[in-house]
Amino acid sequence: MKILMALTYYHPHWTGLTAFAVRLAEGLAARGNQVTVLTSQYRRDLPREEVHNGVRVVRVPAVLRLSRGQVMPGFFGAVNRLVREHDVVQVHTPMLETAVVGYLAHRAGRKMLMTHHGDLVMPQGAWNQFVQRTVGYLLNKGAEQADLISIYTQDYADHSPFLRPYADKVVPVYPPFSFPRANPEAALAWRRELGLDGAPLVGFAGRWVEEKGFDYLLEAIPLVRERVPGSKFVFAGETRVVYERFFERCRPLLEAQREHVIELGLITDPQRMADFYAMCNVFALPSRTDCLASVQVEAMLSGTPVVATDIPGAREVVRVTGMGRLVPPRDESALAQGLTEVLLNPDSYRCPYEHITRIFDTDRSIADYEALLERLARS
Secondary structure (H helix, E strand, O other): OEEEOOOOOOOOOOOHHHHHHHHHHHHHHHHHEEEEEEEEEEEOOOOEEEOOOEEEEEEEOOEEEEEEEEEEOOOOHHHHHOOOOOEEEEEOOOOOHHHHHHHHHHHHOOOOEEEEEEOOOOOHHHHHHHHHHHHHHHHHHHHHOEEEEEEEHHHHHHHOOHHHHHHEEEOOOOOOOOOOOOOOHHHHHHHOOOOOOOOEEEEEEEEEEHHHHHHHHHHHHHHHHHHHOOEEEEEEEEEEEEEOOHHHHHHHHHHOOOOOEEOOOOOOOOHHHHHHHHHHHHHHHHOOOOHHHHHHHHHHHOOOEEEOOOOOOOOOOHHHHHOOEEEOOOOOOOOHHHHHHHHHOHHHOOOOOOHHHHOHHHHHHHHHHHHHHHHHHEE
């Protein structure tokens, strides 16, 4: 099967969405499919075309960044050419050009799978809200064009205002998770290197954006430390996000807790990230909104229980594994209570590695996506 996959960013750009796309594209290629990824040349030093781990990557030059997206004048011509060379098309949203891809795919007699990575939630500000309305309109047009829409969980689909009109097209499929085993000795050595040997550690990770709710975690720090003296908080991720200045708004909260927070920056090495999770006693996901954050599964695969907010999508991982606690969103007191409970009773929330891999089986997820794409290609 020849599969054309379109999305705004691909390797080496690194977010949960791009990690998903890389795992899926490479997994489909490993199963004997010919996979082409059409994406933006968001950096001029990136090659216009290359083969990366068995996947053909075609990049279209971007002339302007529009909030989280890229404006690519040559994209339509590239889609029109490539769609005819492939049996089926998959688009990862949010992507400005989703509707155009769907239109050109149908004109060429091809079907389109739209993989929805979560409803678009932009930060505050008149410009961002304008972008949200505009992109929201374009994504709705894309959803109308889609023959099927895949989503991480049925729970998220049931509560998504965006997906509600397209419920008859929605198919839930867990993302593919491919993650190395943590090295306990390396994790312990890292703790010692940071001067944290013996300290109760709360980890958190990701882009420092409003939807992730890190401000609630900062407000919970003194409450946790009151109940668990000596506890520290370790962050791995990006604080400088080009389309959002939420970190700057959180800076006073962060500075107030500076001696208790360690910032490690963005970690792109999967093994190093596994060891980060493993050195933490609990991982916090205080999101305001989330589809299904891969960091939860990665933490659990590294042996670390999770405290997550009880919101559609995000709560799925704790619900199906039992490896952690759920707390109400936007509530620093409840978050502190959940973190304290896990820190004081860690063995009650740990599960065997095999338990997690049985639920989040990478090969099964890729096979499920292959079956969806094959169904569309043959219809």
